[in-house]
Amino acid sequence: MNHVYIAATVTVLFGVLVVLRRVILGPTVHDRILAVNVIGTKTIVLLALVGFLYGRPGFFLDIALAYALINFIATIAVLRYMERRAALRSRGAANLAEEDDQ
Amino acid sequence: MTVLEVIAAVLVGIGALVMLAGAAGVLRFPDVYTRLHAAGKGDTLGQALMLVGLMLVAGLTLVTVKLVFIVLLVLLLNPTATHALARSAWVVGIKPWVRKDAQTELPPEPEGGSWKT
């Protein structure tokens, strides 16, 4: 069974490496957030796999559970921030508007 | 290896491949909205498959309970995050990708934002 875990871990890590390209390339912030979110999901699986690999999954799953929650909150925080910016711009709030232009 | 372990190994393997396919989609698709499809579906399904496979290995223990919690939580939160991402992209004004020869009309601009490619 350990071979399966190791193979799956390497596969998922390779997936992270692939998504990493999207994090670096962008082009928009949403692409990056999306990629980071994907990496977060993969991290949950990675932690579970490593836990089973080490033969004591209980503790590792605690961390994975925390991740599932935290990853969501971080994503939502970034998104709410961006929506707030867009709303501010549409209302013509002068103090923030000009910074968002490329 | 018992039969259960073989099934678990198959599930974990399929899950890993699905996640990899999702990752490839995130890299290869043309714009945010299409990439969201790859990420939202591929990852959610992939992790569910893999963790269900791990459940089979763990048997009826506290570990399985934790795994069930994680799977349910991700099944709930991941699509929500994907939805929020798509909505935020729309609100900020990211233009959906259309094929060059397509006759599709773009939907009207969201209020307050201008199309940005």
Next chain:
Amino acid sequence: MEDLILAILVGLALAAVRLKDLLAATAVLGAYSLMMAVLWAWMNALDVSFTEAAVGAGISTVLMLAAIVRVGRRESSRDRAPLFRTSLGTFRSRIKDEGGRAAHARGARFSAFAACALVAVGLLYGIPDMPPVGSHDAPALVHPDVAQRYLHKSPNREDGTLGEVGPANIITSVLGDYRGYDTMGETVVIFTAALCVVLLLRPAPRRRSKDGEGA
């Protein structure tokens, strides 16, 4: 395996430094923490991994966002005058810059670079003296009053013999008991940080005459 994780970490770190958009950089740092936690878990440092998960990926992302709300989203190009690479665009902007602004930024960047390089050299110089990871004759592990005592004397044994502290998680015993003073200091430090933010950012309380709390 560690090599793969480390490669991902280096990639993320470079991306975070290169990005001009602070918002994107924050997201990238979140991913960095995620991978860092996997690395800690891989090294069996579960408590560290947990802290990295909760603090690095969650709260610090949120707090950095809150800071970006205050300072604005783009790093200004003036702060990024290149150190070695010169392109036409930056050249133009330097001409446009009246006074010695760009030169000043260059100087600041150079001194920052020099400081970082100095620290890096010092750290690299120290590395050969350190025992390898997981070494069994590392000084902290061999010393009878440090790791040996924590490992062998602190937890309660399954056969009923009582340890010095009790909990199965030795890290909790170290934090709460052997190093209890330090943890108290840490708690006070967190309190102090929040207090400073309150003192700096909270507007002075208004008189009650208007609508209650001044938001």
Next chain:
Amino acid sequence: MSHHTPSPILRYVARPTVPFIQLYALYVLGHGEDGPGGGFQGGVIFAASIVLLALTEGWPYGRGQLKRGFTDALMPFGCLVYSGVGALCLLGGGAFLGYEALTTSLDPHVRNHMHHYGLMAIEAGVMITVTSSMLTLFFEMSRPEPGDPWELDEEDEAGGQHG
């Protein structure tokens, strides 16, 4: 649909999730003796849950439910719990934070239990301080500007979906 308010889907998902996160934070606090976790991690997760609530429900909710004075008072209160346990140990005739001094019994098992309770108490103190400090940091740093749509006020509520 006004896009100044968060999406209703987000709100309906986040709302039932928050108590679950808080329960999990308490689990992390209590579980710190056997596995990874403890006051610091639990406190951060608890704070994150309230931040999620503030992000999806808007500021009056986060503020109305959570008085500023309350978090302000909790910050030093956590430190006080920590050092108070230490001081109690001093009163019991032991060393500062020497939890055995909390009991007069000489039975080693009772003394060992006192250790346990002392550790729990200080972890709870750490959690209180960490939670309230993180919330204060977040709320103070991202206080809504005047005219900020993040303040979900009545007009936004009426224009958007029902709350």
